Amino acid sequence: xxxxxxxxxxxxxxxxxxxxxxxxxxxxxxxxxxxxxxxxxxxxxxxxxxxxxxxxxxxxxxxxxxxxxxxxxxxxxxxxxxxxxxxxxxxxxxxxxxxxxxx
Numbered sequence: 001x002x003x004x005x006x007x008x009x010x011x012x013x014x015x016x017x018x019x020x021x022x023x024x025x026x027x028x029x030x031x032x033x034x035x036x037x038x039x040x041x042x043x044x045x046x047x048x049x050x051x052x053x054x055x056x057x058x059x060x061x062x063x064x065x066x067x068x069x070x071x072x073x074x075x076x077x078x079x080x081x082x083x084x085x086x087x088x089x090x091x092x093x094x095x096x097x098x099x100x101x102x103x
Contacts, residue, residue: 003079009072016065023058027051 030051037044 003076006072006076006079009068009075013065013068013072016061016068020058020061020065023054023061027055027058030054 030047034044034047034051037047
């Protein structure tokens with residue numbers, strides 16, 4: 001990708017992916033800690049709920065990163081189309097100018 005906005009979006013997507021991976025690791029660690037604690041106690045139920053919340057946030061961030069990657073590709077494509085259009089316009093202008101100068 002050559003477009004700065006597309007590159008920035010892709011970079012943000014990669015950073016969000018890394019954050020989502022860390023949150024999934026944290027949720028797994030919370031769940032492992034819960035496995036060794038006394039079942040049915042209030043702290044255990046709260047810890048399990050926290051683990052599910054962290055996991056849900058991680059999945060949401062992973063989905064957001066995927067959307068940002070799609071948007072980055074779309075931005076790069078739109079940028080390429082604009083650049084191509086500008087090039088075509090310049091070529092057309094030069095050809096018209098040459099045509100008018102030959103008369």
